[in-house]
Amino acid sequence: MKNSHFKYVGKRIPRIDGPEKVTGELKYMTDYQFENMVWGKVLRSSFPYARIKHIDTSRAEALAGVLAVLTHKDIPGFNGFGIVVPDQPVLASDVVRCTGDAIALVAAETQEIAEHALSLIHVDYEPLTPITDAEFAMTDRAPFLHESGNIHSHVTIKNGDTEKAFSEADIILENTFYSPRQMHAFIETEGGWGVLEPDGMLTIRCPGQYAYRDRLQIARALALNPARIRVISNPIGGAFGGKDEITVQIYLALLALHTDGRPVKIHLSREESVIAGIKRHPFKVQMKTAARKDGTIIANQVRAVADTGAYASLGGAVIALAIEHCCGPYKIPNVDLEGFCVYTNNGISGAFRGFGVNQVCAAIETHMDMLAEKLNLDPIELRKKNVYQKGDTSSIGHVLKTSVGTLQTLETAEKCELWKNRALHKKDISEPWKKRGIGLATSFHAVGMGIGLPDYGAATLELMQDGTFKVGVGCEDIGGGNGTVYAQIAAELLNCSISSISVVQGDTSETIDSGTVTASRSTYTGGKAIAAAVPNMIRLLTEAAAEIHGVMPENVLMGDDELYALKEDGEKTVTYKDIFHYLYEKHRPTKVEGHFMLPKEQEEFKGSGGAPHHLYGYLTHIVLVEVDTMTGETDVLRVVSIPDAGKVLNPQGLEGQAEGGAVMGIGYTLYEDVLMEAGYHKTTNFTNYILPTIRETPIIETFPVDSAEETGPFGAKGIGEVVMIPIIAAITNAIYDAAGIRIKHLPATPERIFAALKEQEASTPVNLNE
Amino acid sequence: MKTIDFCVNGKNVSVICSPAKTLLDVLREDAGLTGSKECCGKGECGSCTVLLNDVPVCSCLVLAGQVEGERVVTVEGIGTKQAMDPVQQAFVDEGATQCGYCTPGLIVASRAYLTSIGHVPGLDEIKRALGGNLCRCTGYTKILQAVQTAAARQLSSREL
Ligand code: FES
Ligand code: FES
Numbered sequence: 001m002k003n004s005h006f007k008y009v010g011k012r013i014p015r016i017d018g019p020e021k022v023t024g025e026l027k028y029m030t031d032y033q034f035e036n037m038v039w040g041k042v043l044r045s046s047f048p049y050a051r052i053k054h055i056d057t058s059r060a061e062a063l064a065g066v067l068a069v070l071t072h073k074d075i076p077g078f079n080g081f082g083i084v085v086p087d088q089p090v091l092a093s094d095v096v097r098c099t100g101d102a103i104a105l106v107a108a109e110t111q112e113i114a115e116h117a118l119s120l121i122h123v124d125y126e127p128l129t130p131i132t133d134a135e136f137a138m139t140d141r142a143p144f145l146h147e148s149g150n151i152h153s154h155v156t157i158k159n160g161d162t163e164k165a166f167s168e169a170d171i172i173l174e175n176t177f178y179s180p181r182q183m184h185a186f187i188e189t190e191g192g193w194g195v196l197e198p199d200g201m202l203t204i205r206c207p208g209q210y211a212y213r214d215r216l217q218i219a220r221a222l223a224l225n226p227a228r229i230r231v232i233s234n235p236i237g238g239a240f241g242g243k244d245e246i247t248v249q250i251y252l253a254l255l256a257l258h259t260d261g262r263p264v265k266i267h268l269s270r271e272e273s274v275i276a277g278i279k280r281h282p283f284k285v286q287m288k289t290a291a292r293k294d295g296t297i298i299a300n301q302v303r304a305v306a307d308t309g310a311y312a313s314l315g316g317a318v319i320a321l322a323i324e325h326c327c328g329p330y331k332i333p334n335v336d337l338e339g340f341c342v343y344t345n346n347g348i349s350g351a352f353r354g355f356g357v358n359q360v361c362a363a364i365e366t367h368m369d370m371l372a373e374k375l376n377l378d379p380i381e382l383r384k385k386n387v388y389q390k391g392d393t394s395s396i397g398h399v400l401k402t403s404v405g406t407l408q409t410l411e412t413a414e415k416c417e418l419w420k421n422r423a424l425h426k427k428d429i430s431e432p433w434k435k436r437g438i439g440l441a442t443s444f445h446a447v448g449m450g451i452g453l454p455d456y457g458a459a460t461l462e463l464m465q466d467g468t469f470k471v472g473v474g475c476e477d478i479g480g481g482n483g484t485v486y487a488q489i490a491a492e493l494l495n496c497s498i499s500s501i502s503v504v505q506g507d508t509s510e511t512i513d514s515g516t517v518t519a520s521r522s523t524y525t526g527g528k529a530i531a532a533a534v535p536n537m538i539r540l541l542t543e544a545a546a547e548i549h550g551v552m553p554e555n556v557l558m559g560d561d562e563l564y565a566l567k568e569d570g571e572k573t574v575t576y577k578d579i580f581h582y583l584y585e586k587h588r589p590t591k592v593e594g595h596f597m598l599p600k601e602q603e604e605f606k607g608s609g610g611a612p613h614h615l616y617g618y619l620t621h622i623v624l625v626e627v628d629t630m631t632g633e634t635d636v637l638r639v640v641s642i643p644d645a646g647k648v649l650n651p652q653g654l655e656g657q658a659e660g661g662a663v664m665g666i667g668y669t670l671y672e673d674v675l676m677e678a679g680y681h682k683t684t685n686f687t688n689y690i691l692p693t694i695r696e697t698p699i700i701e702t703f704p705v706d707s708a709e710e711t712g713p714f715g716a717k718g719i720g721e722v723v724m725i726p727i728i729a730a731i732t733n734a735i736y737d738a739a740g741i742r743i744k745h746l747p748a749t750p751e752r753i754f755a756a757l758k759e760q761e762a763s764t765p766v767n768l769n770e
Numbered sequence: 771m772k773t774i775d776f777c778v779n780g781k782n783v784s785v786i787c788s789p790a791k792t793l794l795d796v797l798r799e800d801a802g803l804t805g806s807k808e809c810c811g812k813g814e815c816g817s818c819t820v821l822l823n824d825v826p827v828c829s830c831l832v833l834a835g836q837v838e839g840e841r842v843v844t845v846e847g848i849g850t851k852q853a854m855d856p857v858q859q860a861f862v863d864e865g866a867t868q869c870g871y872c873t874p875g876l877i878v879a880s881r882a883y884l885t886s887i888g889h890v891p892g893l894d895e896i897k898r899a900l901g902g903n904l905c906r907c908t909g910y911t912k913i914l915q916a917v918q919t920a921a922a923r924q925l926s927s928r929e930l
Contacts, residue, residue, distance in 0.1 A: 018862035021870030022877055023854065024805020024845035031804035185906050187809045187817055187871040237807070237871030238906050270810045479869030479907045652865040652912075659909030660868065686814035686904070695897045697910040 008488040009714050012652040015484045029192035029205045030267045040255045040266040041114040043104040045096035048345040048679025050125040059120040065113040068258035070105040077223030081246045088311040097310035100276035107255045130345035130679035134307040137342045145343045153316035153341045155609040159397040160334030165299035169290035178745040179359040180673035182280035188237020191267030194252030202229045207236035209244040210516035211506045218253045234506030239478035241351035245313045270685045278350030281306040283359035289367045295382045299334040302326045306341045313350030315341040320609025322356030327395035328364040329406045329444040330386040345679040354721045365441035365729030398612040405644020408705040409620035412642045433630050437738025441729035442620040445722035446613035447520045448598045455598040457525030458512045461533040462591040467577035468500040474514030475522040476506035481653040482522045493534040496561045520718030527713030533594025545574040618644040619722045621730040627738045632754030636666050639700045647708040647715030658702040661723025667692040669731045776837045779847030789835030794818045796834045805845035805874045816903035819875035820844045826882040845874035857881050860920035868907035876903045890921040
């Protein structure tokens with residue numbers, strides 16, 4: 001497919017919401033202020049694990065300016081939420097399992113009064129010893145944090161005979177890897193507002209990643225018909241998975257029932273967001289990999305343990321995806337893989353860009369680098385030897401039926417300047433005590449939800465009074481720019497100007513259910529749904545034009561932004577505005593729908609928790625680093641990102657994802673970690689959580705490989721997550737290339753690198769002959 | 771409570787509030803200017819950046835009492851959708867905004883920086899100037915490009 005056939009698809013179309021964002025005119029949910037507004041606040045637990053003996057709210061209730069103080073007793077419906085299992089109480093009643101647990105809600109005239117009221121609520125706790133180690137949580141000695149035990153989920157995938165393969169191997173590597181508790185650190189903390197409308201509708205405006213599911217979770221807690229709740233979840237000041245689960249929606253809904261129709265607003269401080277918000281699961285990954293001398297990998301054995309903290313959220317799905325992806329995009333004939341998702345009292349972990357694949361990719365791609373070195377093979381050659389292609393069988397044993405771009409990404413990597421000239425780049429140090437190195441890694445990430453979960457897209461297309469079109473897709477724009485891509489697709493297919501397209505997203509009253517914005521799925525799924533709606537719109541327009549001019553529909557042709565009716569006395573132009581008025585006067589609908597089911601694999605691997613997926617995106621990263629041997633500090637200087645995202649619908653948007661993902665990956669690998677001690681957060685805010693700034697931004701180049709996935713909209717797949725995955729191991733491999741140390745415990749902080757350098761020094765024998 | 775008079779985006783305003791209220795809250799809650807965002811409230815992120823007598827400051831660290839009689843410019847005063855500043859136009863053209871929550875602060879900081887120089891800055895110069903503004907979405911690459919593009923356009927329009 002050549003771009004030149006298209007007016008919008010494949011073009012660098014600037015974001016349609018750009019102007020309102022750069023001028024500050026766009027109103028986020030947390031921006032709204034009203035004369036009669038009241039403030040909501042949440043009382044969080046003082047202990048990571050305790051029994052609640054008694055809650056006394058009487059003093060808070062008596063405070064002037066307080067409108068409501070709510071506890072678990074005030075929940076009309078089910079006191080729990082959670083995307084998969086609703087194991088998290090909305091308001092804790094008898095036990096708290098993490099310091100993020102909410103116990104009471106307050107609504108008051110001002111923020112100050114609300115805060116004062118919180119301090120007047122007395123909770124009588126019986127503190128218990130928190131469980132802070134996931135391995136310990138799995139033993140018999142650990143008390144159960146939930147009735148079902150501490151292992152939330154256990155997934156396994158087995159294929160071939162690993163024992164036999166290990167006994168026949170020429171080389172075996174065995175290592176344990178640890179990964180950090182990364183914070184999403186979206187710039188807009190959780191917040192929004194809710195109001196009980198005069199007609200009895202409850203409106204909740206709160207950034208989220210799936211308005212329809214948020215609405216169901218609210219309805220369940222309030223025992224209210226979901227049809228009486230409207231959730232508006234767009235726009236969003238960043239999410240990355242961190243707003244996939246309920247944040248403050250249910251609190252807003254509960255409070256709104258008690259404020260006499262006055263709007264109630266909650267906006268978490270950064271400090272509260274750190275404590276209450278979900279994080280990336282810290283993993284322990286034990287991996288044993290076997291290969292033959294020629295570089296053929298013959299076996300991989302993995303045991304991964306994910307710390308999901310106090311509640312499951314999407315932890316079960318995270319560990320399942322990790323296990324599905326832990327052998328990389330390779331065909332390893334013998335695998336024995338298992339993963340555990342375990343409850344502890346360490347905050348809460350949940351969805352985060354990459355969804356478990358980051359943690360396991362770091363392990364397999366470090367092993368690939370070690371194998372290449374030990375077998376004296378080129379790291380790209382070694383990978384090329386083991387990658388699967390479309391039609392091949394993957395390590396987990398399924399035949400790949402959709403496009404696979406790994407080989408192309410590796411070939412592009414081989415040819416790129418940074419890789420070809422790596423010997424030169426290595427020598428080019430900035431100080432004598434600094435060392436440079438170049439590392440590479442490749443990975444993949446599933447697109448869509450996998451087996452067992454509904455996965456459909458739906459879109460509406462409406463002809464408006466002024467002759468423009470409104471595209472409605474449930475999927476929110478969490479920053480990635482899917483709204484612009486939706487407009488491009490609609491304009492392309494309707495053959496109209498993109499300025500005639502407006503897009504509405506994330507509003508249960510204005511859009512139909514189109515699933516979540518997760519799993520890199522929204523471009524693919526929403527795009528296909530729009531493509532399905534367009535023929536319905538064209539039919540509607542054509543038929544109306546035919547009626548207007550009394551011709552057969554086949555005598556109506558589409559032009560640019562208008563239609564032509566072919567009549568005996570010549571062509572008659574019909575504008576979309578004319579059609580709207582014609583239909584409006586006849587009280588006929590001007591809105592159509594399009595629906596799309598994501599193709600799925602037929603058979604699930606038993607015990608795998610949803611594997612395999614049908615569609616994957618692929619990516620190879622190359623990085624250049626410089627390690628300061630005096631301080632242990634690492635700078636990433638250059639990044640080359642080579643994605644296979646299928647057909648690129650908007651190169652500017654794709655680069656934006658690749659650049660943002662790379663920098664987030666740098667933060668994850670080098671400094672980000674929410675530190676916890678005995679169940680309490682030692683990391684409290686951005687003063688002690690180090691995020692990459694513009695100063696740390698390397699030169700980032702993006703070279704998408706030319707590929708098209710037949711099933712995708714215009715051949716597209718998805719990109720949102722894979723962009724931050726291989727870079728992790730690419731950086732640690734580059735650190736090894738520079739300084740000869742293997743970092744298996746992330747983040748690779750200066751302290752860890754310095755310690756590793758010292759250890760290396762101590763263990764290197766001094767050669768007296770030199 | 772105290773009456774505080776100051777000038778914001780060229781207009782004189784008068785608000786009644788506690789002198790210890792932050793300028794950011796005054797702008798957002800009392801002046802109805804919600805372009806400036808709160809992200810950390812501690813001077814760490816720059817999303818609340820405004821100009822105080824032409825100097826970029828974190829408005830979450832400035833108290834209302836300190837702006838009595840002073841001049842404040844927020845992102846709304848830099849340009850509007852109908853009449854964008856070259857910096858804003860360049861951010862749109864280069865794709866330098868994603869979720870957009872950090873963007874107003876970056877626009878204000880970039881505008882102040884470009885006003886203070888008369889050349890197309892190198893990457894290291896921009897990195898120094900914008901080191902206090904966090905963005906979690908973009909990876910900053912397109913922000914660097916946007917600032918250079920705006921500088922080049924600004925320069926060529928001055929030369930005309
Ligand atoms: S909110 Fe002012 S610097 Fe972050
Ligand atoms: S665009 Fe989202 S934080 Fe910068």
